[in-house]
Amino acid sequence: MKAFLAALLFAAIAAVGVSILLNAIQEPSSVAFTTGGARVGDPGHNLVGPNG
Amino acid sequence: MARMKFLCDADRCIECNACVTACKNEHEVPWGINRRRVVTINDGKPGERSVSMACMHCTDAPCAAVCPVNCFYTTADGVVLHSKDLCIGCGYCFYACPFGAPQYPKVGNFGSRGKMDKCTFCAGGPEADGSQEEYEKYGANRLAEGKLPLCAEMCSTKSLLAGDGEIIAQIYKERVMKRGYGSGAWGWKTAYRETIES
Amino acid sequence: MASFGRFIRLAVGACVFLLVIAASVPCNAQQVNPTASSVKEQQLLQELNRIQGRVSIPDQRSGVLEQPAGRDWREFRNVTLRWIGGIAILGMIAVMVIFYLTRGMVRLESGRSGRTIVRFRAFERFVHWMTASCFIVLAISGLNITFGRPLLLPLIGFEAFSEWSQWAKYAHNYLSFPFTIGVVLIFLMWIAGNIPNKVDVEWLKRGGGIVGHDHPPAYRFNAGQKAIYWIVVMGGGAVAVTGYELMFPFYLSGIEGMQLAQIVHSVVSVLFIAAMLAHIYIGTIGMEGAFDAMGTGEVDLNWAKEHHSLWVEEELAKGPSSGSSPRPVAAE
Numbered sequence: 001m002k003a004f005l006a007a008l009l010f011a012a013i014a015a016v017g018v019s020i021l022l023n024a025i026q027e028p029s030s031v032a033f034t035t036g037g038a039r040v041g042d043p044g045h046n047l048v049g050p051n052g
Numbered sequence: 053m054a055r056m057k058f059l060c061d062a063d064r065c066i067e068c069n070a071c072v073t074a075c076k077n078e079h080e081v082p083w084g085i086n087r088r089r090v091v092t093i094n095d096g097k098p099g100e101r102s103v104s105m106a107c108m109h110c111t112d113a114p115c116a117a118v119c120p121v122n123c124f125y126t127t128a129d130g131v132v133l134h135s136k137d138l139c140i141g142c143g144y145c146f147y148a149c150p151f152g153a154p155q156y157p158k159v160g161n162f163g164s165r166g167k168m169d170k171c172t173f174c175a176g177g178p179e180a181d182g183s184q185e186e187y188e189k190y191g192a193n194r195l196a197e198g199k200l201p202l203c204a205e206m207c208s209t210k211s212l213l214a215g216d217g218e219i220i221a222q223i224y225k226e227r228v229m230k231r232g233y234g235s236g237a238w239g240w241k242t243a244y245r246e247t248i249e250s
Numbered sequence: 251m252a253s254f255g256r257f258i259r260l261a262v263g264a265c266v267f268l269l270v271i272a273a274s275v276p277c278n279a280q281q282v283n284p285t286a287s288s289v290k291e292q293q294l295l296q297e298l299n300r301i302q303g304r305v306s307i308p309d310q311r312s313g314v315l316e317q318p319a320g321r322d323w324r325e326f327r328n329v330t331l332r333w334i335g336g337i338a339i340l341g342m343i344a345v346m347v348i349f350y351l352t353r354g355m356v357r358l359e360s361g362r363s364g365r366t367i368v369r370f371r372a373f374e375r376f377v378h379w380m381t382a383s384c385f386i387v388l389a390i391s392g393l394n395i396t397f398g399r400p401l402l403l404p405l406i407g408f409e410a411f412s413e414w415s416q417w418a419k420y421a422h423n424y425l426s427f428p429f430t431i432g433v434v435l436i437f438l439m440w441i442a443g444n445i446p447n448k449v450d451v452e453w454l455k456r457g458g459g460i461v462g463h464d465h466p467p468a469y470r471f472n473a474g475q476k477a478i479y480w481i482v483v484m485g486g487g488a489v490a491v492t493g494y495e496l497m498f499p500f501y502l503s504g505i506e507g508m509q510l511a512q513i514v515h516s517v518v519s520v521l522f523i524a525a526m527l528a529h530i531y532i533g534t535i536g537m538e539g540a541f542d543a544m545g546t547g548e549v550d551l552n553w554a555k556e557h558h559s560l561w562v563e564e565e566l567a568k569g570p571s572s573g574s575s576p577r578p579v580a581a582e
Contacts, residue, residue, distance in 0.1 A: 003372050003547075007380035014431070015424035022162040022424075029084030032159045033309040044082030046188055047169050048157040063285045069306070086307055091315045093303035099288040103303075105315055114324040120395045121412045122403060138412040140419055142395070143499060147509050148324045150316050161497045163420050233283035238291050242318055 055130040056173055056195075057217035057244060058204070059224055059237050060104045064211030067092055067102040071203035071212050075106070078174070078202045079191025085155045087171045088203055101235070104212050106171035106203070107132065107153035108243035115145035115154065129195070130217075131175045136167040136189050143168075150242045173214070174201040221248050291316075311500060323509040327516070331396060335520035342524040346531050356459060356537040358553055366548040367565060374439060375547055381432030381482075384425045389523050391418035396516065426493055433486035436479070443470045444479040449560065459557065460532075470561040478529050485522040489515055 030043035067090050075081065075088045088106035109132045116124035116132060123138035124145075141164035146154040157166035176193030179186035186193055194201065204214035213220040221237070225248060228234030237248045294301045301315040370378070394402065394415060403411040450473035456466040458474055466472075471479065492515035495502055503511070533540050539553035554562045 003375035004379045004383075007376050007378075008383055010376075011380050011384050011425060011428040014428040015421070018427045019163065019420070019424045022160065025160070026162065027159040029155070029157050029159060029309075030082055031084070033084035033086070033307065035308055039083070043084070044080055046080035046082060047085060047191060048082055048166060051166075062288075062291075084309070086309060086312055089305055089307060089312045091301075091303040091305055091313060093289050093294070093301065093315070095304040099285075101285070101288045101303075103315060114320055118324050118327055120399055121415050122399050122408070123412070135408075138408055140412060140416045142419060143496075144327075144512075147505065147512065148320045148327075150318050150320045152312060152314050152317070152505075159499075161499050162423050164416070165499075232281045233285060235285060235288065235290055236292075239316060241292075242316060242321070 053128055054216035055218075056109060056215065057130070057220060057240075058106070058108055058173075058201075059213040059220045059240070061211040061213070061224060061227065062101050062103050062235050062238050063231075063233065064209040065090070065102040065104055066209055066211075068208050070206045070208050071104045074202040074206035075171070078194075081169075081191070082157075085157065085169050087153075087155065087169070103238050104203070104207075105151055105153075105239070107149075107173070108151055108239050109173055110150075110243040111245060114148035114150070118144045118148040120144060125178075127175065129173075129175070131173040131195070133172055133175060133177055133190075134168065134170075135178050136169075137178075139167045141165040141167060151239060174199070217244070224248055311505065314505065317505055319506055319509060323513070326513060327396075331513075331516050331520070332400075334517060335393070335396060338520050338524040339527070342527050346528065350531075350535065353460070355535060358538045358550070359463075359465075359556060360552045362539070362550045363552040365551045366542075367551050367554050367562065368547060369543045369549045369554070370547045372547065375544055377432055377435045377439060378544055380428055381436060381486075384429035384432060385526065387421050387425050388429055389519070389526070391422035392516075392519055393523070394418050395422075396520075423497055426490070426497075429486070430490045433482060433490065436486075437483045440471070440479060444476045446473070446476055450476060465556050465559070467559045468557065468561065469564070470558060472558065474532075478525065481522065481525050485518050485525070488518045489522065492518070 028043075031039070034043075069090050072086075072088050072090060079087070081087055088104060090102055090104045092100060092102045094100045109126075109130060111130070113124065113126065113132045115134075116122075116126070119134075120142060121138050121140055123136075124132060124134040126132050141156065141158070141161075143154075143156065143161055143165050145168060146152065146156070153170045154168045155170060156168055158164070172190050172193075174192060174194035176182075176186045176196065177190035179189060181193050181196035192202075199205075201214040204212045207213075213223060224234070224237060228248075234248075241247050291301065295316065295318065299319060300317045302313050303315060305313045395418075398411065398415060402414075406414070449467065449469060453466040453468055453473045456462075456464045458472065459465055460474075492511040495511040496508070496515060499508055533544065537557075539550050542549045542553075551562070
C-alpha cells in the first residue's frame with residue numbers, strides 16, 4: 001500500500017513540477033513569429049486574451 | 053442563400069500584401085497570428101506566382117471533422133467559424149487543414165496551444181453580432197453589417213474576391229474569357245470540390 | 251510647288267489616319283498569355299502533393315500553401331483509428347469475458363501453504379504502480395480525444411465536455427513525464443530477467459498454464475510476462491517519443507511528420523491499452539494469488555512453486571540470508 005501511495009504522490013508532484021517548468025519555457029507566437037526589430041511596443045491582445 | 057467563398061486570381065496578385073494589412077488592422081490581430089498571408093511560388097524565377105491565402109471556409113471542413121470537442125460550426129452562408137470558449141488548443145485542426153489556416157497564440161503544446169484563431173470571413177463568432185466581446189475574441193463582424201471581407205475589398209488589383217460563390221465564379225470566368233487565360237481558382241478543388249473551367 | 255506640298259500633306263495625313271485605324275483594331279491573332287510559363291496548381295499537387303512557396307513572415311509553416319495530405323490524415327483519424335481502437339479494445343474485453351466464463355480463475359492447485367517468499371521489492375512495486383496509475387489516466391484522457399466526441403459529448407453537453415477535455419489534456423501531457431520515467435526504470439530494472447530463452451519456448455508450447463492445466467516451469471518472468479515487458483518498453487517508448495513530438499510541434503518535423511507522429515502514437519496506444527487490459531485481468535481476477543506479487547510484494551510459496559518453479563529454486567538456493575527465503579505470513 002505504501003509503495004502505491006508513494007507512487008501516486010511522486011507522479012502528482014512530477015506532473016505539477018513539469019507543468020511549472022514547461023510553462024516557464026513556453027513561447028508565445030508574438031515572440032516566436034516576429035523578428036527582433038519588429039518587436040516595438042505592445043504585441044496586441046485582441047483575439048488572444050491578456051495572456052496570449 | 054449565398055454560399056460565401058474566396059477566390060484569389062493568381063494571375064493578378066502582385067504580392068502587395070494589402071489584404072494582409074487590411075485584415076491585421078480591421079481585427080487588431082496581434083503579432084505572430086497570421087490570419088491571411090501571401091505565398092509566392094517560384095519567387096524570383098520565371099513563372100513566379102503569388103497567391104493570397106487564409107481560411108477557405110471549405111465544404112465539409114476537415115478542421116471541424118477532426119476537432120475533439122466539436123467547437124466548429126458552419127453558418128447558413130457556408131462560413132466556417134468556431135467557439136473559442138470550447139476550444140482546448142490541441143492543434144488537430146492545423147494538421148487537417150489543407151491551407152494552414154488555424155493559428156495559435158502559443159508555440160509549445162504542453163497543456164494547450166492557447167485558443168485557436170483563424171480567418172472568420174469577417175463574420176465574427178458565436179457571441180452577439182457587433183458586441184465588444186465578439187470583437188475581442190473574434191474580430192470585426194462585417195457580414196452582419198452587410199459588408200464583405202475587408203481583405204477582398206482592399207485588394208489593389210481585385211485579384212482577391214470574396215462573396216457569393218456563384219457571383220465570384222462568374223466574375224472570374226468573364227475575366228478568363230476576356231483576357232484569354234487563367235490559371236484556375238487556386239484551392240477550389242480542395243476546399244469546395246469544384247473547379248472553374250477556364 | 252504648292253500643289254506638291256499639298257500632295258505630301260495629303261499622303262502623310264492619309265498614312266497617319268490608316269495607322270490610327272489599324273492600331274485600334276484588336277490583334278486577336280497575337281493574344282499573349284503573360285503567365286504561360288507560371289506554375290499551375292494541379293501540376294504542383296501532382297508532383298509534390300503539396301504546394302509551397304516563400305512568405306515574408308517569420309512563421310515558415312505559412313509557406314505551405316496547400317497540403318492535401320491533411321485530408322488523408324482526417325480520414326485516418328476519424329474513421330480508421332476509431333475502427334482499430336474499437337476492435338482492439340472491445341475485442342479484448344470480449345475475449346476476456348468469454349475466457350473468464352469458460353476457463354475461470356486459474357486456481358492454486360495445492361492450496362495456500364501459509365508461507366511466503368518475496369517476489370518484488372518496494373522500489374520495484376513503486377515503479378510499477380507509478381507507471382500503471384499514470385497509464386490509466388493517460389489511457390482515459392487519450393481515448394477521450396478519439397472517442398469522446400461521438401460517445402461522451404452527446405451525454406454531457408458542449409461546455410462540460412470541453413472543460414473535462416481541457417483538464418484531461420493537461421493531465422495527459424503532464425503525467426506523460428512520470429510515465430516515461432517509469433517506463434525507463436522498468437526497462438533498466440527488469441531487463442536481466444526478461445531476455446527470452448529456451449525455457450520460454452517450452453512454456454509456450456505447454457500452453458503456459460492458461461491453455462490447459464499444465465504448470466510448465468519458468469524463471470522469475472515467464473514468456474507471457476516477458477511479452478508484456480517488451481510491449482511496455484517498446485510500446486511505451488514509441489508513444490513517449492511520438493507523444494513528445496506532438497507536445498513540441500514542428501520542433502523536429504514538418505506537417506507530414508506531425509501527422510505521422512499522431513498516427514503512430516494513436517495506433518500504438520490503442521493496441522497498448524488492449525494488451526494492458528489482458529495484463530490487468532491476469533494480475534487481478536485471472537489468477538489466484540497473482541495480485542500479491544505487486545500488492546504486498548510477497549507471494550505464497552505454493553503459488554511460486556506452481557508458476558515460477560525455477561525462480562523459487564534459485565531464490566532458495568541463495569540461502570536464508572538473502573531475505574527471500576520463505577517465512578510464515580505475518581499476522582496483519
